Amino acid sequence: MTSTAPVVEKLLSNGHNHLHLQDKYVFPPGERPDMSQVCYLYRFPVIDLKDLDGPRRIKVVNEIKRSCEEDGFFQIMNHGVPETVMKSMMGIAKEFFEMRVEDRVCLYSEDPRQAVKVYTSFNVNKDKFFSWKDSLRHPCHPLEEFINSWPQKPTLYREVAGIYAKEIRVLVLRLLAAISEALGQDSDYLNAIFGKHTQEMLINYYPPCPNPDLTFGVVPHSDPSGITVLMQGDVSGLQVLKDGKWFAVEPIPNAFVVNLADQLQVISNGRFKSSEHRAVTNKTTARISIPSFYGPSFDSFIAPAASMVDEEHPALYRGYKFEEYMTAFFGQTLKGKSILDRFKIEVNP
């Protein structure tokens, strides 16, 4: 159980200048980021979406397909979300975490299922070691249903984040159509499986950390939804696992990071990968990242697509309601792709 310390003391964004790490942030030797092993030279594909809706669509779809098969990770440019909308969102996110902590604590919750909340680490009642971040999380779709539950401060928060969330949805729907085609289906395929759809926004705030070698911003994990579109700002920290090695993802101005999440690995019967990633902290600069998680509604049934299953490719996962997956996800601490593994079909040797 967590301490009964005042909420202001539980948040990292409490205005204190952190001079050292409390014990709960210090990961054991063997479980730390080990920055000396991180590769900084590789660049994951940057896919230009300029031609996605024109005569050269097939070429772009094939690039997306290759990235989905290899790592489930790529960046996109010419994605259609105006630069001004991205900048305003990053600006209001910064304001949110820089306003006095008293204006944030009213949203603090330790309940992983709480829809709108400010919290620290991932799940403080389950995390053995804490991650060096505070977050704001809230649902975004349908917008009219949720916008009135969003933070009231800063005053422009709802307006700015509302415009951003709508733009992200338009972009994601275009990506889902392309990924459906990459799966050999018609463009409406994933849209239909996702039912009423869910879209959630997270704002991660990583304050400067006195000792980045000892802790994480976010521990290694894959995202549980369908697809994640992340604005990572201009401070690096994101790393992706590729062939057993961690690769740093340097920010590209105005690009979005896209990573496939677990539901697409299941639906594609393992042909597409959900990407395993993590974030590390740094000593000098606060970092803000804004992932949008997009996926099925809770009542959607998720299973490997019939067209992906045959004698040579037996079903790797059992079918389930998405709600069951999310209950498993929020009931634990964050740990690699461990939830996905729970839905694997056991093959008898």
Ligand code: OGA
């Ligand atoms: C996440 C995440 C990475 C980052 O919040 O799920 O992976 O760069 N964040 O902050």
Ligand code: NI
């Ligand atoms: Ni993630």
